[in-house]
Amino acid sequence: MARRFGGKYSPGGPPDGGDRAPVQRHRVHPVGARVNLLFVLPFIFAARAFFQDPAGLALNLGVFALLMLAAWLTREGVLAQHAYDSREVARRPAIPRKIFGSVLTGVALGAAALGGGLVAALLLGGLGAALHFGAFGPDPLRDKSIEGVDDFQTDRAARAVAEAESHLEEMRRTIRDSGERALVARVEAFGANVRALFRAIEDDPRRLSTARRYLGVYLQGARDATAKFTELYARTRDADARRDYEALLDDLEGRFALRRERLLNDDRQALEIEIDVLRERLAREGLRPETEQ
Numbered sequence: 001m002a003r004r005f006g007g008k009y010s011p012g013g014p015p016d017g018g019d020r021a022p023v024q025r026h027r028v029h030p031v032g033a034r035v036n037l038l039f040v041l042p043f044i045f046a047a048r049a050f051f052q053d054p055a056g057l058a059l060n061l062g063v064f065a066l067l068m069l070a071a072w073l074t075r076e077g078v079l080a081q082h083a084y085d086s087r088e089v090a091r092r093p094a095i096p097r098k099i100f101g102s103v104l105t106g107v108a109l110g111a112a113a114l115g116g117g118l119v120a121a122l123l124l125g126g127l128g129a130a131l132h133f134g135a136f137g138p139d140p141l142r143d144k145s146i147e148g149v150d151d152f153q154t155d156r157a158a159r160a161v162a163e164a165e166s167h168l169e170e171m172r173r174t175i176r177d178s179g180e181r182a183l184v185a186r187v188e189a190f191g192a193n194v195r196a197l198f199r200a201i202e203d204d205p206r207r208l209s210t211a212r213r214y215l216g217v218y219l220q221g222a223r224d225a226t227a228k229f230t231e232l233y234a235r236t237r238d239a240d241a242r243r244d245y246e247a248l249l250d251d252l253e254g255r256f257a258l259r260r261e262r263l264l265n266d267d268r269q270a271l272e273i274e275i276d277v278l279r280e281r282l283a284r285e286g287l288r289p290e291t292e293q
Contacts, residue, residue, distance in 0.1 A: 034135060034136075035071070035074060035075050035078055035136075038067070038070070038071035038074055038075075039068065039071045039075075041067065042063070042064045042067035042068050042071065043064070045060045045061075045063045045064045045067065045112065046060070046061065046064040048060050049061045049064065059111065059112070059114070060112070062108075062111065063108045063109075063111055063112045066104050066105075066107060066108035066111070067104075067105065067108045069104055070100075070101040070102075070104035070105045070108065070132075071101070073097040073098070073100050073101040073104065074097065074098055074101035074132070074136055076097045077093070077096070077097030077098035077099075077100075077101060077136070077139055078098070078136065080093040080097060080139070080140075081093075081098070081137075081139065081140060084140045084144070087144070087199075087202050087203060090140075090143070090144045090202075091143050091154065091158075092139070092140045092141055092142055092143050093139055093140060096138070096139040096141070097139060098133075098136045098137065098138065098139045099133070099138055099139055101132060101136070102129045102130075102132040102133040102136070103129060105128050105129055105132040106125040106126060106128045106129025106130075106132070107125060108125075108128075109124050109125050109127075109128035109129075110122060110124055110125025110126075110128070111125075112124070113125070153205040153206060153208070154205050156205065156208060157201050157202060157205030157208045158202070158205075160201070160208055160212060160215050160216070161198045161201060161202060161215065163215065163216070164194075164198060164215040164216070164219050165198070167219040167220060167222070167223045168191040168194065168195075168219065170223050170226075171187055171190075171191070171222060171223050171226045172184075172187055172188065172191065174223075174226050174227050174230050175187045175226055175230060177230050177234065178229075178230050178233055178234065179234075180233075183242070186246060186249060187226070187249070190222075190249045190252070190253060193253050193256065193257065194219070194252075194253070194256050196256075196257070196260055197211060197214060197215075197256050197259060197260045197263075198215075200260050200263055200264065201215070207263050210259075210263065211259055211263065214255070214256060214259050218252060218255065218256075222248070222249070222252055225245065225248055226245075229241060229242075229245040233245075
């Protein structure tokens with residue numbers, strides 16, 4: 001028997017959101033105060049430059065530029081590290097941004113200390129690079145994968161998730177044209193819940209084959225429905241159309257939540273089968289866990 005999925009935005013839905021997947025809670029941004037401080041310190045050299053002779057002006061502005069580039073690379077490296085750590089399957093960053101940031105920091109500080117001699121420049125540059133590296137660490141230098149998953153599967157899953165993310169982003173941009181904050185928040189909540197399925201696929205790209213329709217057909221339909229609704233609502237402010245659109249989002253959320261739950265249940269069942277097979281094999285060999293003897 002078909003099951004109706006409702007939420008607090010559905011007609012007659014419970015105020016707590018019913019069966020809908022939980023909305024993703026706010027998380028601390030991976031870029032913290034240490035990274036933000038890197039963008040502040042270079043301005044010391046920018047301000048100092050205008051009190052120097054032409055050579056000192058060029059030197060200090062060059063140091064400013066190098067430190068800003070190092071700060072930007074470090075920020076991007078921290079974000080890449082966070083994305084890498086949050087997934088079970090991930091490719092290493094193509095560019096070791098944090099390491100390059102450490103090198104550029106050392107070069108910039110060494111150049112700033114050239115007036116004190118070459119030894120002072122080398123010491124300060126080496127110390128700056130070492131401190132930067134110690135504060136932010138190296139970039140991931142190896143791919144993360146699970147047994148049975150090759151690069152082709154990982155890349156295919158990554159492309160599918162990226163395309164699905166583009167559909168969600170287009171929905172978000174389109175619904176903003178409605179001028180309704182509640183609708184914008186509703187689509188944001190829809191995206192947060194749908195991304196739970198994305199993460200499950202990224203953690204194990206082998207799941208993509210059973211979820212491809214959700215990342216493609218369903219999200220494309222939601223994107224097109226959002227465009228049509230926004231155009232209609234801008235002209236008519238039709239309350240019935242709004243309720244139908246919100247009910248569509250509720251139904252899609254329920255389907256995505258069920259698909260993710262089934263994927264995880266299939267994983268648990270596969271693990272239980274492997275454990276049962278292993279126990280039978282141990283029993284045939286006369287080896288059994290102490291708790292079963």
